[in-house]
Amino acid sequence: MISKGAAMKKILLLSLCAFLGAAAPLRAETPPVFDRAQRADGARVAPDRFLRAYDPVTVFFSSDTGPKAGGAEDTPQKYVTMTPQPAGEWRWLGPRALQFRPADAWKPLSRVDVKLGAAESKLVALLPTPRSTNPAEGADPQLELTQIALTFAEPVDAAALTRLLTIEVRPSPGVSPQGGQMLSASAYEIRALERGERAEEQTYVIRFRERIADGRVAILRLRLSDEAGLDDQTYELRLRTAPPFAATEASCGHGWSDDRAENVLRCASYLTTPESGDEEGDAAAIPYAPASKRQLTLSFNATPETIDILRAREALRITPPVDDLAVESDGRRLRIVAKFLSDQVYELSIAQGALKDSQGRALASAFSQRFAFTRDAPALQWDAGYGVAERFGPQLLPLRGRGYDRADIRIHAIDPLSRDFFPFPAHGVDTSDSDAPPLPGNEPKSWNETANIEAEAIKQRIKFLGSPAVSRLVDLPIRRNGPDAKFGVDLKEDFAKVSGRDQPGTYLVGLRAVDDDKRRWLRVQITDLSLSAIEEPTRVRFAVTSLSTTQPVSGVQIRVEGIKDEKFVTLASGTTDASGFFSWTPDKRGAGEARRIVANKGLDTLVIDPTSAPSEYSREIWSKPESEWLAWTSEADQPRAEKPRTLCHLFSERPIYRPEEFAHIKGFVRSYRGGALSLTKTGGTLVVTGPGNQEWRIPVKLDSAGGFYHKFDAQTQATGDYSARYEPDAPKKSKKAEAQK
Structure with a gap:
């Protein structure tokens, strides 16, 4: 029979054994070995001189020291001493080889001492090549080379890096060292940039005390280490500076x-x-x-x-x-x-x-x-095909050209109302003086066709002109061999020879370069009359003023000529009153097509081509119309009545406010109908918009003066641009219209 005390001892013993069994460490499975760790020359440590990155270190013993099956070694200090001892694992590869594998890469340029009894080996971790540089190899020439950045996979001892780095500066292109200079360590400093994380790459910046001069090649070289026998050059970077500014x-x-x-x-x-x-x-x-x-x-x-x-x-x-x-x-x-x-x-x-x-x-x-x-090819050209010159003012005809100081000018006086030279082409007409005129029997007839005369027909009639009233060489205000210029040639005295001083007239003026056979013609009217038109919904009011005095001219006969029933006829005529006005109300729109407007007083005649529309003034701007001048008089279906509009002049007492201030807004509303303004009694809505798509709609009523006032005091903290507009209410329908509806 077992006593109670003995039973208790047995239970405690079993518990202790179970506890010790549970506390025993579990060893990892032995990794496979793919090579043989051995040295036949008696070396005790391998590698025996230098290390790179994650190189393992193996220690060899002359007799069996470790387990035959190999395995991890928890107390390597009993067999070998490594200084410094980095993190990693010691493992037996057999009874005579003990190997250390580092957990991290060896720190570049660090020294490692391995002692095995009395034997000692010194290993050095070599400097790796940079993974990148800034500027990079092959970069464009640098305008300001003041620093170079080297980026390594792992941190490098900055002091050791300074010892292993050399920088040579050569004159461009840097092929020969002749004239080069090796920079001393005092010419630059090396600083490490901070890393965000431990796993990131490490960058070192080499800052020069003075920038590398223009037109140089900087050659940066790195050695493996500063250990004797391990100081071979391992890396070279060439950077060019920009050539001197030239x-x-x-x-x-x-x-x-x-x-x-x-x-x-x-x-x-x-x-x-x-x-x-x-x-x-x-x-x-x-x-x-x-x-x-x-x-x-x-x-x-x-x-x-x-x-x-x-x-x-x-x-x-x-x-x-x-x-x-x-x-x-x-x-x-x-x-x-x-x-x-x-x-x-x-x-x-x-x-x-x-x-x-x-x-x-x-x-x-x-x-x-x-x-x-070199000399440019000379050129000379009228800068217009037709135009008007003032009867009592300057009579300069526009030219552009180069290379000539004289020109051949011919002037022919023509009938201002002749359709043989009207309308004159905008590009003018070119003829050749060497071309023979039409033979007898082939003379061109006066133009009486319905259609306007073409440029080729005008050219034939110019060739049939008689002796020119004026034919002479005129001096030009440009020089031979000179550049392009725009200028005017004064023909006032020449026109006076033809018709008398300060007399009106219509002329064809031919221009020929002294060494050219081609003659270029333009049509010019010398007049004191200026014709304007005010176009209303149903009529046209012509106004004639003097170019010299700007005063209205009375007694001027106005004729609107054009095509009606396939004939060229006078569509309307009249005489200006004391205010210089003549009103034309077409009897039936579309009955005729205006081809020219004639203003005549005595010998002074002004003829205007509607297809060459003058500028028109509308909505406070001058512009060229899209259609022919007075084209609506020949278009029966073109609407002329202007739609009535509601106009509003809206303003505040000042442009800028603080958020806590209120604004005074005033407006005046008018109805625009048929060219006249009138008061309106219809109210509307004042719309104020602000930042953040804010909008306030305030109904307003008009006072007896057609105006309204609103004090805008809405609570808003938003700063920015605010705008206001007026929206008129729809007009109320009359009771009669409602009853009919």
């Missing part, structure tokens, strides 16, 4: 060909395509081939600073001086525009330091270029 080339620019001979840049103009004139009105309809703008394009290797004309005149010296100098910036180029003369050799000179680039770098060296522009 002018690289002068060219003739767009529209010109470059030809260099005897150190002179000769600019010859390309043949240009005729194009319309600029925005100066109907005169621009004349085709003209302008010469390319004379300019010199100066190219730089960097973007030059923006300079005004005063600075340009100081920096850019042109000899001999030129007129109208202008400088335009275009990236790395400066366009120098001026009135350069033909066949004149100029020299452009820029002194060293006279210009700076956008980074503030001064021009490194002086620049000069001799250049000249």
